[in-house]
Ligand SMILES: CC(=O)SCCNC(=O)CCNC(=O)[C@H](O)C(C)(C)COP(=O)(O)OP(=O)(O)OC[C@H]1O[C@@H](n2cnc3c(N)ncnc32)[C@H](O)[C@@H]1OP(=O)(O)O
Ligand SMILES: O=CC(=O)O
């Protein structure tokens with residue numbers, strides 16, 4: 209037992225290999241050093257929210273202008289395995305998907321403890337075991353249901369692993385340090401560092417991370433300090449870690465350059481996390497009336513002026529500082545059973561990746577192994593043999609604060625079908641999440657924590673602002689409750705024997721909590737997490 213550390217989660221098979229006294233010692237050191245600062249930064253988010261709800265706005269920070277105008281600094285050179293990132297596959301860390309993702313032909317695998325993951329204790333610990341086993345090449349297994357066997361290809365053919373820990377808002381309630389639940393971010397980061405950093409270095413790569421849902425450069429500084437402490441404790445040189453930051457909140461879009469600067473010795477660039485970005489826009493301006501109400505989710509595309517402003521600025525900022533700019537997730541999922549669905553998905557993804565590669569992104573994300581070839585082909589078209597296009601400076605891009613906040617120019621409506629879709633998708637997703645899976649295909653689209661946040665937040669915002677549907681009816685609690693019952697009945701009929709009554713009952717309760725309550729829940733996953741043992 210490590211002093212002051214209490215493991216509250218059950219100890220499954222081989223958990224002791226992950227929760228060693230030395231690993232717990234690193235977690236305790238990280239939590240003790242940074243736990244209070246994390247809470248302060250979360251309070252700062254709240255204060256900014258209060259200012260926005262009271263009519264304030266967002267702008268580039270005057271106090272950091274010097275960082276933006278100083279042309280002399282650049283981020284670290286790309287680390288081994290991260291020079292060429294033209295295709296990145298994302299996904300959860302269960303055993304089968306770990307092998308499939310590593311074998312997929314993508315350059316990078318984002319091993320996800322965030323949007324695509326339900327933070328069940330078992331998922332968190334077994335995910336770490338799977339990552340470690342993959343590095344030791346002891347992960348081969350046979351699926352007991354299908355009988356299919358899985359094995360890793362040769363190391364040279366495997367994707368580079370980049371781990372995405374949970375965001376700063378999440379806690380790991382199964383691990384108490386001095387009586388308090390520790391930060392989920394530091395838990396995921398610390399365990400991966402402890403078990404996998406040296407293994408990665410032995411393979412000529414390194415401990416690499418994707419950092420989610422940040423709202424300010426001060427949060428990036430916290431990560432940078434955590435990197436330095438972990439590297440010092442583990443006696444790994446500072447600067448070994450590399451981290452790509454997801455720009456996926458609207459406040460962070462105003463601090464891209466400062467975020468790169470804070471992490472410059474550890475930076476591996478920025479990624480345009482479009483789904484959480486949309487969620488953040490809705491969340492931050494949720495109380496601000498009609499001018500801030502976006503069209504229904506499926507109507508908002510990456511060509512909406514405010515989305516273009518954000519992605520164009522991201523490429524410009526990254527390349528100015530020598531950093532990679534990585535594109536986001538097109539949600540269309542291919543099908544091995546339905547050729548028409550497959551064709552549509554491939555066309556949509558091709559169009560999305562074509563826009564990104566033309567804009568100057570150095571690579572992009574896919575959600576499924578069958579999308580790797582199309583993404584690779586599109587980026588091959590602009591990159592050829594070059595590993596990236598960081599030399600495309602995009603000095604033509606001029607983006608103002610008003611461009612980033614230009615929500616009014618977004619084409620699209622709010623219809624009853626849009627409201628029904630938000631309710632239906634949120635219910636199905638919540639039932640899946642509560643069952644332990646954080647990503648699922650619904651109506652041929654990938655759904656994860658970020659997309660579900662958009663659906664439930666739109667419902668809350670439309671009620672709060674008394675939005676009128678295109679058909680004429682005003683969105684009220686009563687209307688949402690009526691449609692909820694209707695959509696639930698449809699799901700029950702469609703699923704038949706597979707309908708899981710208790711799970712859906714729980715999903716309904718959670719949905720009501722996060723859409724009908726006066727008070728807005730900052731994150732869907734916070735009240736959802738309370739429902740786990
Ligand atoms: C907003 C954001 O943050 S985006 C990033 C976070 N979201 C994600 O990462 C989602 C990643 N994608 C997924 O989880 C999955 O693709 C899903 C849940 C959407 C669909 O999965 P499935 O229903 O299993 O798809 P499907 O049946 O077509 O899968 C075919 C095979 O590909 C595998 N596969 C599918 N997606 C992935 C993936 N992302 N990584 C690894 N393997 C995958 C499946 O395991 C399956 O393998 P098998 O043939 O050996 O059994
Ligand atoms: O994490 C990615 C996103 O789009 O959200």
Ligand SMILES: [Mg+2]
Pocket residue numbers: 323420421454456481483484658
């Ligand atoms: Mg996200």
